[in-house]
Amino acid sequence: FSQQTYAARGEAHSHPVAKELFAIMERKQSNLSLAADVSTKSELLALADKVGPYICVLKTHIDVISDFDQDLVAQLQALAAKHDFLIFEDRKFADIGNTVKLQYGGGVYRIADWAHITNCHVIPGEGIIQGLAEVGVPKGRGLLLLAEMSSKGMLATGAYTDKNVEMAVRNEFVIGFIGSKRFTEERDLITMTPGVGLHAAGDALGQQYRTPELIVTENGSDIIIVGRGIYGAGKDPVVEAKRYRDAGWAAYLNRLGKQ
């Protein structure tokens, strides 16, 4: 699949969310996802509106917004329609199936009502996927498994990563992974990679950055997730979003050109 265009993969894909995602990537020539880790409603909406034209996915941590309300969700959905991107709530669910059902469908955030994509750890076993699927499948949503993490000393390696891949392959609700590379050729599962930066090596709390070239061209990942590289102190988010969009797309074209 790494040698096929996003357009071709979208046309052939059986999952509606993956299909739509590949179509957006092709239309916007973007494999960039913005990690919009700001702390207020107005900052999040302003950033999403500015950077929206350059991204295929807006990644949120909705529980860090201090003044969350339902209007924020309505406005995010309007921006997703205006700028043609999907919303990925990076909730990293990690509890038993019955509990994650309540967390995903209900509570204050009602994530399943507005996030096209969410993700989970499989540490509780496969029941977490089944619980999330009971809520997400009827709403036409998709799930990513955290097969790896970007941070120093992370424990998702070896046999644990392999188990993620096995569970992803046999659960139709799963559209792919968070991780650093392409994991399997089955079902064209998508990889999205956080910890991408063009300049910094990391931060003081264990984050590690790698380049789009390494992640997309060499490792065969599909989408780069960039946060502080775009909106960090002293940066112009539009300038940086264009820079990362171009770098991510160039890395994808280089991959297609490699035999």
Ligand code: UP6
């Ligand atoms: N994220 C990681 N690494 C992972 C999984 N998720 O960094 O393995 C998320 C973080 C943050 C974003 O929760 O929202 O990706 C990275 O932001 P940054 O580019 O500002 O470091």
